[in-house]
Amino acid sequence: MLKKTFLAAVILLSLSCSAQKSAMVSSAEATRIENFLASDELAGRRPGTPGIEKAAAFIADEMRKAGLKPLPGASGYLQEFSVLRPKMTLLKAEVNGADFDTKNIIVITTKKDFKVNEKSGFAVKRITPADVSAPNALGRFAQKLVSGKEPVIVLVDTSFAPAFGRLMGLKRSLFQNAPDAVFLLSNNLPATFTIKAEHTFEELKLANVVGMLPGKSKPNEQVIFSGHYDHLGIGKPVEGDSIFNGANDDASGITSMLLLAQHFAKQKNNARTLLFAAFTAEESGGFGATYFSRQLNPEEVMAMFNIEMVGTESKWGRNSAYITGFEKSSMGTILQAALKGTGFEFYPDPYPQQQLFYRSDNATLARLGVPAHTISTSKMDVEPHYHKPSDEVKTLDMENLAQVTEAIAKSAATIISGKETPTRVKE
Numbered sequence: 259m260l261k262k263t264f265l266a267a268v269i270l271l272s273l274s275c276s277a278q279k280s281a282m283v284s285s286a287e288a289t290r291i292e293n294f295l296a297s298d299e300l301a302g303r304r305p306g307t308p309g310i311e312k313a314a315a316f317i318a319d320e321m322r323k324a325g326l327k328p329l330p331g332a333s334g335y336l337q338e339f340s341v342l343r344p345k346m347t348l349l350k351a352e353v354n355g356a357d358f359d360t361k362n363i364i365v366i367t368t369k370k371d372f373k374v375n376e377k378s379g380f381a382v383k384r385i386t387p388a389d390v391s392a393p394n395a396l397g398r399f400a401q402k403l404v405s406g407k408e409p410v411i412v413l414v415d416t417s418f419a420p421a422f423g424r425l426m427g428l429k430r431s432l433f434q435n436a437p438d439a440v441f442l443l444s445n446n447l448p449a450t451f452t453i454k455a456e457h458t459f460e461e462l463k464l465a466n467v468v469g470m471l472p473g474k475s476k477p478n479e480q481v482i483f484s485g486h487y488d489h490l491g492i493g494k495p496v497e498g499d500s501i502f503n504g505a506n507d508d509a510s511g512i513t514s515m516l517l518l519a520q521h522f523a524k525q526k527n528n529a530r531t532l533l534f535a536a537f538t539a540e541e542s543g544g545f546g547a548t549y550f551s552r553q554l555n556p557e558e559v560m561a562m563f564n565i566e567m568v569g570t571e572s573k574w575g576r577n578s579a580y581i582t583g584f585e586k587s588s589m590g591t592i593l594q595a596a597l598k599g600t601g602f603e604f605y606p607d608p609y610p611q612q613q614l615f616y617r618s619d620n621a622t623l624a625r626l627g628v629p630a631h632t633i634s635t636s637k638m639d640v641e642p643h644y645h646k647p648s649d650e651v652k653t654l655d656m657e658n659l660a661q662v663t664e665a666i667a668k669s670a671a672t673i674i675s676g677k678e679t680p681t682r683v684k685e
């Protein structure tokens with residue numbers, strides 16, 4: 259009895275060993291890329307540091323070696339832009355002829371001298387309790403109201419007083435052309451008001467890294483593979499280690515994206531155009547993905563595979579991953595169907611309470627209607643190294659990373675060929 263079980267175990271073990279090697283994607287290649295991106299030399303890839311610039315140069319070089327082309331009109335793979343970091347030096351307000359507590363005002367502007375009154379013609383919007391289902395959704399709703407092109411005054415219902423200060427987060431960094439916005443903790447628009455603010459600005463230069471494989475027969479239909487290459491930089495030491503290497507978050511996603519680029523470049527049979535993007539500043543507000551999304555026509559994007567934290571085994575073990583926002587488009591079921599018989603399995607996100615769909619770069623394109631989902635294997639409830647200096651390569655399973663990459667490639671086959679098109683995301 260014992261012997262038989264032992265023998266069965268040996269057979270099973272050898273079977274699973276032979277199944278564990280990815281034939282399509284080399285784990286040695288994955289290790290080479292991951293080792294560089296997560297090395298101490300890059301000092302945690304924080305935006306605005308030399309470390310992230312080295313990472314960008316490396317990713318661009320990998321794209322070139324893989325045979326990707328720069329975007330039309332671009333001279334290279336770096337998609338450069340700036341954000342401004344405002345520092346307020348003055349805020350004054352008069353409402354209906356009397357001084358108004360400036361704690362109840364937030365001014366978002368890229369102008370050094372800003373002034374608004376009742377005659378300025380700003381659009382007026384409101385945030386009422388009915389708009390915000392959970393307290394932590396206030397910021398997201400507010401962000402939506404100020405992400406148009408018009409200057410706006412937002413009246414925030416006074417029941418949000420305890421959370422009002424959190425909206426300051428919206429002015430941590432701004433695009434250079436960000437429209438003016440004023441949040442006023444008030445239930446009514448005052449008949450007369452004057453608000454003055456003065457700011458100084460620090461400019462932060464940022465860059466995404468983007469390459470493409472033009473489609474053979476449907477070049478105007480795009481499929482995006484992406485991850486973010488920024489991380490948290492250097493922080494408070496934990497057990498003597500102060501470098502947040504971000505090996506899993508998200509050097510693993512960038513590694514997977516680059517391996518997919520190599521794979522599809524060799525295949526040379528993509529009907530649709532494939533875009534490969536390494537986003538910057540995900541951890542500090544998603545600026546990379548937002549800038550990227552403004553350079554394309556969302557109607558032409560058929561699907562987005564955003565890859566986040568695929569360096570560890572999922573809760574179901576190897577050969578599996580999950581898709582965030584599974585129910586928001588038909589993309590998940592298309593991927594599952596394409597994986598039938600391959601030995602890989604993609605599941606709906608098992609951590610819906612964590613709102614992962616909204617916490618990564620896919621959300622930016624999803625808000626524009628694109629079937630844009632994040633694929634991950636991270637055990638969000640128990641992942642021990644998440645956002646810690648200990649998120650290092652030695653904690654990752656590189657063979658699994660290669661396998662998950664193969665799974666993503668296979669899952670995308672019918673979308674890349676143009677046979678399947680996921681439904682759009684409706685919010």
Ligand SMILES: [Zn+2]
Nearest residue numbers: 486507508566
């Ligand atoms: Zn991440």
